Amino acid sequence: xxxxxxxxxxxxxxxxxxxxxxxxxxxxxxxxxxxxxxxxxxxxxxxxxxxxxxxxxxxxxxxxxxxxxxxxxxxxxxxxxxxxxxxxxxxxxxxxxxxxxxxxxxxxxxxxxxxxxxxxxxxxxxxxxxxxxxxxxxxxxxxxxxxxxxxxxxxxxxxxxxxxxxxxxxxxxxxxxxxxxxxxxxxxxxxxxxxxxxxxxxxxxxxxxxxxxxxxxxxxxxxxxxxxxxxxxxxxxxxxxxxxxxxxxxxxxxxxxxxxxxxxxxxxxxxxxxxxxxxxxxxxxxxxxxxxxxxxxxxxxxxxxxxxxxxxxxxxxxxxxx
Amino acid sequence: xxxxxxxxxxxxxxxxxxxxxxxxxxxxxxxxxxxxxxxxxxxxxxxxxxxxxxxxxxxxxxxxxxxxxxxxxxxxxxxxxxxxxxxxxxxxxxxxxxxxxxxxxxxxxxxxxxxxxxxxxxxxxxxxxxxxxxxxxxxxxxxxxxxxxxxxxxxxxxxxxxxxxxxxxxxxxxxxxxxxxxxxxxxxxxxxxxxxxxxxxxxxxxxxxxxxxxxxxxxxxxxxxxxxxxxxxxxxxxxxxxxxxxxxxxxxxxxxxxxxxxxxxxxxxxxxxxxxxxxx
Numbered sequence: 001x002x003x004x005x006x007x008x009x010x011x012x013x014x015x016x017x018x019x020x021x022x023x024x025x026x027x028x029x030x031x032x033x034x035x036x037x038x039x040x041x042x043x044x045x046x047x048x049x050x051x052x053x054x055x056x057x058x059x060x061x062x063x064x065x066x067x068x069x070x071x072x073x074x075x076x077x078x079x080x081x082x083x084x085x086x087x088x089x090x091x092x093x094x095x096x097x098x099x100x101x102x103x104x105x106x107x108x109x110x111x112x113x114x115x116x117x118x119x120x121x122x123x124x125x126x127x128x129x130x131x132x133x134x135x136x137x138x139x140x141x142x143x144x145x146x147x148x149x150x151x152x153x154x155x156x157x158x159x160x161x162x163x164x165x166x167x168x169x170x171x172x173x174x175x176x177x178x179x180x181x182x183x184x185x186x187x188x189x190x191x192x193x194x195x196x197x198x199x200x201x202x203x204x205x206x207x208x209x210x211x212x213x214x215x216x217x218x219x220x221x222x223x224x225x226x227x228x229x230x231x232x233x234x235x236x237x238x239x240x241x242x243x244x245x246x247x248x249x250x251x252x253x254x255x256x257x258x259x260x261x262x263x264x265x266x267x268x269x270x271x272x273x274x275x276x277x278x279x280x281x282x283x284x285x286x287x288x289x290x291x292x293x294x295x296x297x298x299x300x301x302x303x304x305x306x307x308x309x310x311x312x313x314x315x316x317x318x319x320x321x322x
Numbered sequence: 323x324x325x326x327x328x329x330x331x332x333x334x335x336x337x338x339x340x341x342x343x344x345x346x347x348x349x350x351x352x353x354x355x356x357x358x359x360x361x362x363x364x365x366x367x368x369x370x371x372x373x374x375x376x377x378x379x380x381x382x383x384x385x386x387x388x389x390x391x392x393x394x395x396x397x398x399x400x401x402x403x404x405x406x407x408x409x410x411x412x413x414x415x416x417x418x419x420x421x422x423x424x425x426x427x428x429x430x431x432x433x434x435x436x437x438x439x440x441x442x443x444x445x446x447x448x449x450x451x452x453x454x455x456x457x458x459x460x461x462x463x464x465x466x467x468x469x470x471x472x473x474x475x476x477x478x479x480x481x482x483x484x485x486x487x488x489x490x491x492x493x494x495x496x497x498x499x500x501x502x503x504x505x506x507x508x509x510x511x512x513x514x515x516x517x518x519x520x521x522x523x524x525x526x527x528x529x530x531x532x533x534x535x536x537x538x539x540x541x542x543x544x545x546x547x548x549x550x551x552x553x554x555x556x557x558x559x560x561x562x563x564x565x566x567x568x569x570x571x572x573x574x575x576x577x578x579x580x581x582x583x584x585x586x587x588x589x590x591x592x593x594x595x596x597x598x599x600x601x602x
Contacts, residue, residue, distance in 0.1 A: 063449070303442065
């Protein structure tokens, strides 16, 4: 059973249960008595969500509309300054570069990890010995803590001992070691590659699950009708996979926007802000420049982007369930 | 036409597929191989050119050095990860049970918030936590990091466990209630034992999320009083950028829970992220 079917059955049971609940509603007094006890099960989680998600998000917005300086940082009493922090963040000369880096990082990561993940997923729909075992090994990069991924890949691209330079030299592509982290464009390329390395397994995993759920009869029927491989892919695989693809892309977008660990470890946003993403920049503004107002303003901007995404996610989640 | 293919041809095709899969797996795992090889070298060996693809004289000295200098951080990470896992399960189990079995007016809203909660950028939470925790003296503390790290786990755990509990046969619960079991009793004695696979998978992932946390460790520490492994690797890297064997040995230690998880839940992984969808 795959994730997708899991979701589907869950949703169906939900509907069945809903109608069951309506039928049971014939005993209103009994229901009301039970209600108070039932709420206690959910209450801790609701309080948790309010305290550790809703309150911090509201707090972040409050931070973003208050004055913030080192003195305020110490005494914690910033006065209301309206949208000043937003204005400062938007007119900050660093912002265009950050938006460019974030866009390149996200687009590069999502396009490549999705394409390669899809190809690998398609490959693993074939039947051969050790399929499940080998497929699970591919998941390893995705399961590693971001710091581990970051430090290992930093070593791979190290100018002195890195394997990448070594291989490029051996095959004759370069003659002197490349300083990957000294050049802004190259550093951006490296963090995109690192993020792709983590993203491929995740994309492969979900897409493979979706591919496994396509009824074999569909393919057989198409083959009987004389459809070729490309035709089958375009007319059966892609349309059937559409909801799964939507979920995978939306999740990819959300993850990539959140990416932080790998970049902090590999480049720390440098050289000269060339790999500064919205997430690492928000961190730098708040914790290096101690300008919590601007940091929070960038945080709010990220919240807005990810909320839009969250709705896309919930919609695709629902579409899949249907 | 497949039925006309000879047996031998099919065997060859199967092994060609295996070879192809090995190439894909190999390409994905090269960095890990290189990390392990480097961790088994001495410092001069790690800088020797041309680099040797095998450790010339495998030594565990980098590992013992890391245990010596960063063993405490490994323990700190372990304590925090266990704490976050326990806290997450305490909140998630009753909530998942309620969301799976009872219909409140807020059920849909809560489930929706759980999905949305997973999309909140960590840096937004980290910045606010820093300010809030500073006031209530939770910076540089175990409880502070346990609470912060649990935000990776709770929404995920509730969704995974709830999805599993929905699939449990309803008759069992009703039978228990006819027998006079309370709701708490049926949760503890029937639902939790039956949901073990989902709970185990949620617990393992919770441990892994908290173990791997770097963002909260970085933002919620102003001293090195409580320094998890991730933070200690980060600061070690800042000081000794070129000590690659030791850095790689530390990375291998930090990767152990991922390896264990891969072995333990090979089958369950897909079901896990499946419904909940998101990783920290």
